[in-house]
Amino acid sequence: MTNNGFQHGNAAGMRIHVLPTKAFKTFAISLYAGVPLDESTVTSTALAPFVLRRGTATYPETTQFRERLEELYGAGFGFDIYKRGDYQIVQFRMDTINDSFVQSKESLLGESFAFLGEVLTRPLLENGSFRASYVATERETVRKKLEAIVNDKIRYAAERCIEEMCRQEPYRLHPLGQRADLDGITPENLYESYTAWLNGAILDLYVVGDTTPEEVEKLVIRHFGRAHKQSESYTSNFKPVTVQEVRTVEEKLDVNQGKLNMGLRTSITYKDDRYASALMYNGILGGYPHSKLFVNVREKESLAYYASSRYDGHKGIGTIQSGIETQNYGKAVDIIRKQLDELKAGNISDLELSQTKAMIRNLLSEIQDSAFELISFDFNRQLSGKDRSAQELLAEVDGIGAEEVKAAADTFQLDTIYFLTGKGE
Template identity: 35%
Template sequence: MFETNKIAQGVHVHVHETTQFKTINFSIRFKDRLTVKNASERAILANVLQHSNEMYPSHTALRMVLDDLYGTSLYIDSTKRGDDHIINLNVETVNDQYLSDKGVLEKVMNLMYIVLFKPNLENGLFKENIFKREQESIVQRIESVFDDKTRYAQQRMMELALPGHPAAITSNGSIEQVKQVTNESLVAAYRHMLENNEVEIYVVGDVSPEVITAHIRDYFHFADRKELPVKTESQLQPPEQSRVLEYEDMKQGKLHMMFFTPVTFRDEDFPVMQLMNGIFGGYAHSKLFANIREKESMAYYVSSSYASQFGLVFVLAGIDRKLEEKAVSLILGQLEEVKNGHITDTELEQTKALLTNQLKEALDSARGQIDIYDQYMELSEDFEPAYLIERWEKVSKEQIAQAAQELSLQMTYFLSGKEEASDE
């Protein structure tokens, strides 16, 4: 799917040469270990680099030059996956082949160089007003989670169940840590990113891998990484509490359940767990949706998800406070159904079809191809999407039942309305 070339120690260029798109898509990903400190600094850094640089000091100035480059899109974001925190420069531009005006690709690559390597500095620091503005922006972004009570409940459960674990660390860090970031520490984080982060560069479009790799080598001058982040896998520890009840000013109750599974992304049974989750609660035909929301009509919503990087399965449901005990019993009852192999042919085939369709739909976009390859190349350097589809097709009901049997409930968290606290 992608042809990979190493251009420096810890720096790789992955190119998918294809006529599928009339654009060229770039993604430059700087990977570091996920800690609260790193996430907090790097969330601010992504914003600072996005909105200001030496040549185009304002977002408006950058927007104008992008418009002149035939509507090229460029943005920087920060995210997390597993134990990694990632700063990502994404660019999509028209392919020169379809223009009478040649040289657009070189101009776009020069702009990418400016955004990454020519920040808007003053006396060796980021412009103070820009630093303060983006620091406050990240604080507001973290605070906004509180307004979405489902996201808030999930984050609270993770903080209580797995304190300090990467699974509980958000890609924006914490408010406390963000406020502790100084201009000096942010510049140090920026230098560390350029010099020591693992760098994965993706290109999708009708371009020669040899030519585009040479361009990248010439424009960015990435040196060998001298201190590549040490790859570690965080271990899960059972939470100190198995049930937590908290109250907020809200009407709908939020029930969140966390299960451990020994099956992670890198395990042989990973495709089996994907199917198990789909049948249990991942889709509209799943047991949780069909039996708890549709048949029992007791949940505003209910679903399960599988965090394969950590070996975690979550169930989320919106219910009335007084129905918590019944809802938990019904959810566990549906899990027992899967554990006992009570899976219909329709449930199995629909789940396989939906997983396959989701993968194929993602491959219809250049960004989807990059995201899939960046994740799955850990399984195989020569990863092809057909690998997963073939694995799904071979999974049996017995294998799914066995995978379900390995789930262990670790925490039940319920976020209830304050008015209901006085009823108890």
């Protein structure tokens, strides 16, 4: 079946999504592996790809691994780990030049599949588990990444606000895991959890480039052909949360500038027909430089060094981030709440509507220029079960007026106020 140009099928227990196109000079390959966020596995799942990228059965040393990518005309290989709704997702990416642009004896698409298949399913093993030195080094890599969040107070405050707001939900967990768990991870138990992860994950493989679904399916069977159970679909157990009372959390650390973050709950998620209204709401509230938070909190009142908002459509959560002088806390909370009330009251200018539409239009049209953006947009569909092309979303956004934004605003309820302040205050 086809959607947005992607053709969808299944092979070797994976869902396969192919966009045959001559628009790009490269093949973009993306493999998503998703599992539910879970305190007992989140850290080992995050650590596994760091160890996998160190060496495989054929390329046991990291230098050989990198040289192999060079032989494939400098193919790019990388991975990301993030959360979408209550899932932890590992995304492996490869970017390989199209065969027709180089004099290559072998099919570069085929060789890339061989490489990615090996990274994922044939890691380097010693005595039946991962190489101990790789596990030790990569444990420190992940530890440093988690420590970097604590040192970056803007990121730290954003994470802590989510942690406090979602303290009873898996979503509180950071996709890179928890520092406290790292020391308990051994080469043996990491290999066990990697095997369980690989067998339990929902797998979606994407290819954008000058190929066909038939060719991709053959390559998948050849290079990933293992007895993997058929990938299930993502299931959303989303239940709108009704806020009983706003919770305020204050934390003292050695900071010069206060960080005021707020978390909001909404009943609107990506699959909802009102999703475009929620995008517009976030854009007018704090998504762009013309937004209410930026103009009123930062520019008019000079209360904040930065002030913006984000909306996570897979979780039904909005967040507000701002940096303020600690003595301005009360004033800043009041003026941010006033912007929320303005939207609920429908006080939205034609200029705010048209500027926000222009910004969203730019973002959606940029998707067409990047193979990985096209992939990521279609993956939202796999996650949410909602069939909606970028063009359809754009048309929905264009049709939205102040009334629809006001209706969306009514669903956004302030849940948590988190304030990170200095110790000497």
